[in-house]
Amino acid sequence: MGYETMNRSFDLEKLVRPNIRKLVPYHSAREDFGEGLLLDANENSLGAPFPDDQELHRYPDPKQKKLRQLIAEWRGVRADNVFTGVGSDEGIDLLYRIFCEPGQDRVLSTPPTYGMYSVSANIHNIAMDEVLLDEEGFQLRVDEILEAVKPDTKILFLCSPNNPTGNTFGRAEMRQLIEGFKGIVIIDEAYIDFSDQKSWASEVIEYPNLVVLQTLSKSFGLAGIRLGITYAQEEIINYMMKVKAPYNINKLTVQKAIEGLQNWDTVQFRTDAIKKERKQLKDKLEQLTIVQEVYESEANFLLAKFSNAKQIYEQLAKQNIIIRYRGDQPLCNNCLRITVGTPDENERLISALKTLE
Numbered sequence: 001m002g003y004e005t006m007n008r009s010f011d012l013e014k015l016v017r018p019n020i021r022k023l024v025p026y027h028s029a030r031e032d033f034g035e036g037l038l039l040d041a042n043e044n045s046l047g048a049p050f051p052d053d054q055e056l057h058r059y060p061d062p063k064q065k066k067l068r069q070l071i072a073e074w075r076g077v078r079a080d081n082v083f084t085g086v087g088s089d090e091g092i093d094l095l096y097r098i099f100c101e102p103g104q105d106r107v108l109s110t111p112p113t114y115g116m117y118s119v120s121a122n123i124h125n126i127a128m129d130e131v132l133l134d135e136e137g138f139q140l141r142v143d144e145i146l147e148a149v150k151p152d153t154k155i156l157f158l159c160s161p162n163n164p165t166g167n168t169f170g171r172a173e174m175r176q177l178i179e180g181f182k183g184i185v186i187i188d189e190a191y192i193d194f195s196d197q198k199s200w201a202s203e204v205i206e207y208p209n210l211v212v213l214q215t216l217s218k219s220f221g222l223a224g225i226r227l228g229i230t231y232a233q234e235e236i237i238n239y240m241m242k243v244k245a246p247y248n249i250n251k252l253t254v255q256k257a258i259e260g261l262q263n264w265d266t267v268q269f270r271t272d273a274i275k276k277e278r279k280q281l282k283d284k285l286e287q288l289t290i291v292q293e294v295y296e297s298e299a300n301f302l303l304a305k306f307s308n309a310k311q312i313y314e315q316l317a318k319q320n321i322i323i324r325y326r327g328d329q330p331l332c333n334n335c336l337r338i339t340v341g342t343p344d345e346n347e348r349l350i351s352a353l354k355t356l357e
């Protein structure tokens with residue numbers, strides 16, 4: 001219904017690869033029955049080889065119904081708009097597989113940005129076109145991006161807050177791209193909870209071509225459980241459900257993800273603490289003579305320009321302090337990316353940097 005207001009020429013079926021459109025998905029045993037005398041899936045009837053109260057000998061729910069419902073309520077969408085994957089990486093991989101014909105289709109991204117988009121493009125043999133962010137504020141160059149779109153461009157990747165620059169993109173510019181590009185626009189919101197900007201997740205109800213990625217790896221502190229979330233219109237989610245591995249999310253991950261959501265208050269409290277610490281760390285870095293600029297960040301890391309980034313990176317590593325060298329990325333000459341640590345960790349980093357001045 002809301003679709004009528006915009007993007008009239010968007011045609012999902014035309015965008016989906018023909019083999020995926022026709023795909024008959026694997027039908028797993030646990031889709032039909034979850035209870036009863038279950039002798040249908042060749043599970044081990046004697047159970048796990050250790051005490052277990054989670055029925056770990058049974059396959060997990062292939063549709064993650066409970067978890068998706070909780071996520072939907074939390075972000076104000078419907079469960080049909082939610083896909084849960086093995087990290088955001090699975091979401092990205094599936095979207096390539098659904099929309100991009102290997103050796104033929106193209107995607108578009110705006111470097112400097114997250115490396116996984118182009119790694120995944122290479123894996124799928126998809127050409128990646130790139131339009132650099134603007135040099136001043138790392139913002140989107142909307143006209144140049146729309147000009148770079150070719151007939152076979154299927155996906156546009158926007159990462160906001162952006163990794164490694166840390167900033168968010170202007171909302172009006174992002175909206176222009178969602179409305180102006182006839183393919184799929186993926187907004188990667190891995191760091192959204194560290195930002196003052198509103199998430200785009202609930203807007204997938206308005207925009208049929210909008211896909212939003214989030215993850216429990218950053219603000220929730222659950223990188224180890226590998227849980228990524230994709231929000232999109234129901235038809236796109238249905239395709240993702242069809243293409244994914246039948247039991248992609250295991251029971252232990254579902255349990256910990258639910259625990260995470262039930263502790264959203266703590267997540268918000270911690271996120272606030274990290275934001276305060278980010279400000280402190282930025283101030284301290286700016287006082288160092290070897291630091292030329294620390295960029296504004298709405299994520300849990302800072303990008304900083306040093307006088308000799310490579311050397312500083314290597315010297316720190318010798319002291320067992322590991323940060324990320326990003327000087328090889330466009331517009332990031334002599335830049336290092338620093339994750340905001342605990343107050344104590346940040347103090348140790350600053351002390352070490354002082355010895356390198």
Ligand SMILES: *Cc1c(COP(=O)(O)O)cnc(C)c1O
Pocket residue numbers: 086087088089090114159163188190214215216217218223227228
């Ligand atoms: C860390 C990060 C992710 C998270 O990926 P997961 O597979 O969910 O751990 C996604 N996108 C960006 C830009 C990131 O920096």
